[in-house]
Amino acid sequence: MIKRLQQRYALTEKGAKDLVRAALLTMLANISLMIPAGLLLLVLMNIITALSAGGDPAAGVWGYTALAAALVAVIYLVHYFQYKALFISVYDESANRRVRLAEKLRALPLSFFGKRDLSDLTSTIMSDCSLLEQGFSHWVPQLYGTAVSTVIISACLLIFDWRLGLAVVWVIPVAAVIVAASKKVQDRYGTRALLARRAATDGLQELLETVKDIKACNQKGSYLAGLDETLAQEEKATVRGELVTGVCVTSAQALLKLGIATTVLVGVLLFASGQVALPVFLIYLIAASRVYDPLNNVLINMAAVFGMQIRVERMRAIEEQPVQTGTDSYSPDGYDIAFDHVRFAYNENEGVLEDVSFTAKQGEVTALVGPSGGGKSTAAKLAARFWDVDGGTVTIGGVDVSSVEPETLLENYAIVFQDVVLFRDTVMENIRLGRRGATDEEVIAAARAAQCEEFVSRLPQGYQTVIGENGSTLSGGERQRISIARALLKDAPIVLLDEATASLDVENETAVQEALSGLVQEKTVLVIAHRMRTVMGADKVVVLSEGRVAEMGRPEELVQSGGVFARMVKLQQESADWKLKGEAGKTAAHKA
Numbered sequence: 001m002i003k004r005l006q007q008r009y010a011l012t013e014k015g016a017k018d019l020v021r022a023a024l025l026t027m028l029a030n031i032s033l034m035i036p037a038g039l040l041l042l043v044l045m046n047i048i049t050a051l052s053a054g055g056d057p058a059a060g061v062w063g064y065t066a067l068a069a070a071l072v073a074v075i076y077l078v079h080y081f082q083y084k085a086l087f088i089s090v091y092d093e094s095a096n097r098r099v100r101l102a103e104k105l106r107a108l109p110l111s112f113f114g115k116r117d118l119s120d121l122t123s124t125i126m127s128d129c130s131l132l133e134q135g136f137s138h139w140v141p142q143l144y145g146t147a148v149s150t151v152i153i154s155a156c157l158l159i160f161d162w163r164l165g166l167a168v169v170w171v172i173p174v175a176a177v178i179v180a181a182s183k184k185v186q187d188r189y190g191t192r193a194l195l196a197r198r199a200a201t202d203g204l205q206e207l208l209e210t211v212k213d214i215k216a217c218n219q220k221g222s223y224l225a226g227l228d229e230t231l232a233q234e235e236k237a238t239v240r241g242e243l244v245t246g247v248c249v250t251s252a253q254a255l256l257k258l259g260i261a262t263t264v265l266v267g268v269l270l271f272a273s274g275q276v277a278l279p280v281f282l283i284y285l286i287a288a289s290r291v292y293d294p295l296n297n298v299l300i301n302m303a304a305v306f307g308m309q310i311r312v313e314r315m316r317a318i319e320e321q322p323v324q325t326g327t328d329s330y331s332p333d334g335y336d337i338a339f340d341h342v343r344f345a346y347n348e349n350e351g352v353l354e355d356v357s358f359t360a361k362q363g364e365v366t367a368l369v370g371p372s373g374g375g376k377s378t379a380a381k382l383a384a385r386f387w388d389v390d391g392g393t394v395t396i397g398g399v400d401v402s403s404v405e406p407e408t409l410l411e412n413y414a415i416v417f418q419d420v421v422l423f424r425d426t427v428m429e430n431i432r433l434g435r436r437g438a439t440d441e442e443v444i445a446a447a448r449a450a451q452c453e454e455f456v457s458r459l460p461q462g463y464q465t466v467i468g469e470n471g472s473t474l475s476g477g478e479r480q481r482i483s484i485a486r487a488l489l490k491d492a493p494i495v496l497l498d499e500a501t502a503s504l505d506v507e508n509e510t511a512v513q514e515a516l517s518g519l520v521q522e523k524t525v526l527v528i529a530h531r532m533r534t535v536m537g538a539d540k541v542v543v544l545s546e547g548r549v550a551e552m553g554r555p556e557e558l559v560q561s562g563g564v565f566a567r568m569v570k571l572q573q574e575s576a577d578w579k580l581k582g583e584a585g586k587t588a589a590h591k592a
């Protein structure tokens, strides 16, 4: 049973055991609430017997009082343990689930994130986790616990007096059949509402991310009309879902109320014909409401329990994703990066790299150049095992990167990407990310070498200034210099630079180039650069065009050979002579 619960609700073994414990304690709590009715019956029967025999109706009052006090203590204890089982252990499992999910996301390859919508992932991590937390503390144990306690109490009621018992319990299986029969419909409408809500969240997130471009393109009206439509669809789907649930649940609840009526009817008939005593009749009336109360609660939450399954599936889909694994320690022979007949595609049948072979030697700068979309960034990312190749191998000092655990592998890489990621933290901490544990002096030295000093000194609190989300308070060039400082601080044997100096002005670029020359000494440097100034200083150029190596060699040799590279150099020289010219309100490119 534990295994089945684990599978059904994506729980750990401990989580499943806690769920069973919580359900058992809920069952006990429900049953314990019936005990006062039993005691009341006992007291009433004794009083009636005493009165009819002319005895003292108050006899045994102290005994009953002591029994009642003991029962209160038992009920309190059962509810105390139920509370602990429901909330404390369920929240433990929930915390573990979140940590497990975060660990999993950390270990997943980038290909996974490329295929998943970010807002969908965020909602799985945030809202699905919260909903499951609520489900396992408020709904699921109650569902199972109430199901068992209802069967037990119903059996007792039927055994004690089957006629009154039947009058109370007949509605329960009928209500259960209504709910079970409506499960499919509730599932269908619940899923539609969830998908519509996701589409609305996606739309809102996209709006927030792209509001600048939408305004710039003057598309606010048409974009908002589309978003309005998505929100209207969500509203419609949610209302329909609620309506279906409402109809099913209210029908089942109304039926339960009918049970009280049949109990009264049967009870009055039996009492009038002298077949049951008044206290028994009254106790069945009390028992009826006690049985129906927890059932009512379960019915209210039934739709939510049905809806939980979709979220469990989404959670499980993430948990079952294959992760990139590998050894935690490796001993490469130097740090040459070698691509050997590498084949790679992001999506099936859409090859990006085909039969790519080249070596970036340690102590040299290897420049990847070529037309846009040729596969330069992809090759650099494969070198750091952001993705795994589909064919061939990528090795570092002779060790296949796919055999090394990604985090261990990345310890040997300093990477500067085109799209710099900064955190809402101080400049100091943003740079320290390059090497945790670096002293303030080391951070400042790296920042100086990356030409950050000049703009940091202008910030209100210098290195302690908190920069906005993703460095929004800094210019593109400043963000990139922080990223270079990080790489300098890391001082790793392999350096990957993707258009590292693209956002810098000429003056800063020269300074940063100097800093980078210090960084790259004795290292394996793979640089992606469109600017020929950067490329001509490289030891080796690999021209990637349409995913294949078109040419390879020293830059001067390639210029001489008159191939693709020579053509690129010529084009860049020509483009340096072009300028924009405004003419009668029109701006056009003309050759000067």
Ligand SMILES: Nc1ncnc2c1ncn2[C@@H]1O[C@H](COP(=O)(O)OP(=O)(O)OP(=O)(O)O)[C@@H](O)[C@H]1O
Pocket: 114, 346, 347, 352, 370, 371, 372, 373, 374, 375, 376, 377, 378, 379
């Ligand atoms: N995450 C991704 N998912 C799917 N396709 C991608 C992804 N990243 C890149 N591509 C595709 O792979 C091809 C190579 O892209 P890549 O970024 O490696 O080229 P590049 O030579 O670095 O281009 P650029 O010089 O413009 O940066 C392109 O067709 C691109 O559309």
